[in-house]
Amino acid sequence: MSPSFLETTWTDPVTGTKGYVVLDTLVRGLASGGLRLRKGCTLEEVRGLAQGMTRKEGLVYDPADNYLPLGGGKGGIDIDPGDPQAVDVLRRFLAAVLPVVKEQWNTGEDFGLRQETLDKVAAELGLASTVEAVFATLPDAPAARDRLAKAFAVDVDGVSLGDLVGGYGVAQAGIAYVERLGLIPSETTAVVQGFGSIGGAAARYLAKAGVRVIAVADRDGLIRNDAALDVEALLAARDGLGVIDRSALRPTDSTAPTEAWLDVPCDLVVPAAMSYVITAEDAARVGARVVVEGANMPTLADAEAALLTRGIPVLPDFLANVMTNAWWWWVVFGDIAPTAESSFAKIDTVMRRLVDTVATDAETRGVTLRSSALALAGRNSAAVQARVGITG
Template sequence: MAEADGSLNPYLRAREAFRDAVERLGLEPAVYEILKQPLRFLEVAVPVVRDDGSLAVFTGYRSQHNDALGPTKGGLRFHPSVTADEVRALSMWMTVKSALLGLPYGGGKGGIAVDVDTLSEREIERLSREYIRAVSLIIGPEKDIPAPDVSTNPQIMAWMVDEYSRIRGENTFGLITGKPLVIGGSPGRLEATGRGLIHATRALAREMGLAFEGATVAVQGFGNVGSVAALLASRAGARVVAVSDKEGGLYRAQGLDLDRLLAYKRDHRRLAGFPEAEPITNAQLLELPVDILIPAALENQITAENAPRIQARIVAEGANGPTTPEADRILFDKGVMVLPDVLGNAGGVTVSYFEWVQNQTRYYWTETEVNERLETFMTRAMTAMHRMHARYGVPLRQAAYLVATARVAEAMRVRGWLK
């Protein structure tokens, strides 16, 4: 029995996914009892002195879901919609992502309910430093490692690692990933999510017997993830026939010249008006007759309404949650393989792990070394997930939970957590 309608609450939805995995794997009920909620959850008040001298107090959170495999790891977002249950759910998904990739991490996540557009840069700095002070007792390079997420960036990470280093009285660059290069950031981090997505997609295509070279590709969303994925897909021999941003898309059956398109976007800050393609809508892009569809924009783009018209053989999720649960079922029944976001956009956390390793050893790799290691990790995770899919006959999203839950359960068992 479902505990509730998980589609209405991300936390309940994550709990149900773990329950299903535990039951399919035949694991002891105690595994679910541990995984159904964070091991630790902290809610803090974050006071900030505004530039005008007034005081504002914001609510912040840090969730540490499970640390059986290692310190918890996950992003920190600043957004007015941040809630306790959202942060709990995101930390649970980070456990799945890290375990699936074989990273020595558990899942963590943090957030502050704040609209950063209403703050000055100095106020954002004060907010960042106050948050780190508030959570400093439960984070650290061997405890819990934050990273950028929605509305946070390398500069905010730099302020945070500086504040923590002041508290500790020593440089502690391994506290946080996604930092500027000059203080221990990793080469390749900016492109890691889009690059990892293409590595995973190519690996899935191989499992399906689909030649990536010559395959047609449509990419919804032309931000950091989508633009990198489109460019790398083109360089790998695929034919990118359509891309889009929030204003709409472009289509060219013979394939788009990505270098010229990226140059046009740099000059015009938009895709509209590019002369070498015809305009299409975002809705039309999703339903094009292509081999590979990459939704890399917003959540809930493929729904029960348009899923029957999706013609792609692979839907490779670069965005978080672009496919609804109802659409997932429809696509699976149609034989469309959905590469889930939990792996599709895991390149970021994988290179974050590389950054942490480099910080801990004080030995830094070249971008080529980072990219080679990223391909190894993404391909290996894809293989493990696809094998679980074949063994249990479930969609890849469920297979990802099966792989991750089995690994976390094994770690809990050998550590003596399960009696």
């Protein structure tokens, strides 16, 4: 792996909290990737996330789109998002790395950080948005700003469109893959770990497709109903951190400790919260036929190897959860209208193409889904570099 273009470690002068920015690659001087708040976040973690963003950007490249992929970047702060000092630490962090945000790093919400909080802090620092570096390169920047604002203003059944597209893509990835296994949604069961933007939306759209979502886990525990959970009721009962009010549960819903999500027999399991949640020791407990990585880096490499020996494929994160990032840029570059209909139609088309391309190649060459997706991302990234005149 080649070295990153930029790695920055920041120490908060007030609390001593560490924060990190890694720009893995630049294309046209730009990188894209979110900012997370997580207690225990490390430079190594952010480096891996930034590498994943490079892959995501390359994976969705289509020469027919106006959107020409960017490089990959990521940020992280080692703090619990529920810490009373979290927003103040975030403000000082962004102030310290502001030149990078203005010129190169286009960022947005990630684990532990809502976009509205990020936008508010950015505005306090004089930024009109957290993607100003891209807007500075666009001849139609005012129209692009307007499209993005309209897209984020769209409400779909009580949830912002921007909070749905990533999880919608995860759901479509899982459905597309199980259909290749000969299953139809009404015959499929799913367990979702995490009930924030990605996990909540994944659960919603799996259920809308007819999949029985039989368990979801948040940080307060597991909620299970083998006949199917009422996902919409659970969404209405969650707070801003994705924690479900247990008073909204039905008498037929049961609860268990959070870690029990790995043990529930199902067709699809969707880790959609934190990184590193499936370890080699956990692999033997996984009761699913397929792992669909809704979170970034949830499965450790030795765990994935152990799952594969049991015949359990892993649909990798940089494919399954690519749509949050892609959606932003499709809107900004004008490839889709700022509507739910246009957004979901584009995601449907692209995700099915990606899953089918990767799965067919993996089957033909006898390699893992991850290896196939990595190869596709590499080929596409090389095509982008050639298009913009980068060699080597």
